[in-house]
Amino acid sequence: MIMFLIICGFLFIFINLMLRLIGHLLVDQQHINNKPSQEQDIVDVMMECPTCHVYFPKKHAVAYKGKLFCCSQHASVC
Numbered sequence: 001m002i003m004f005l006i007i008c009g010f011l012f013i014f015i016n017l018m019l020r021l022i023g024h025l026l027v028d029q030q031h032i033n034n035k036p037s038q039e040q041d042i043v044d045v046m047m048e049c050p051t052c053h054v055y056f057p058k059k060h061a062v063a064y065k066g067k068l069f070c071c072s073q074h075a076s077v078c
């Protein structure tokens with residue numbers, strides 16, 4: 001009977017530790033998944049078009065005469 005209680009105690013402790021470990025792993029996985037999107041937000045720099053004054057991402061800019069425009073139509077108007 002005493003052996004049965006000791007084995008049950010060890011099983012309880014073991015299961016508790018495993019659940020905590022799985023919980024930590026899930027939290028770490030969410031942390032890793034969130035990281036790239038936050039870095040992506042920081043990399044996108046917003047620029048103002050001199051023609052229409054609309055803000056647009058710098059990576060989509062059209063360069064013309066040393067200025068950055070939102071599209072090629074607005075670059076040709078200037």
Ligand SMILES: [Zn+2]
Pocket residue numbers: 049050051052053054069070071074
């Ligand atoms: Zn524009």
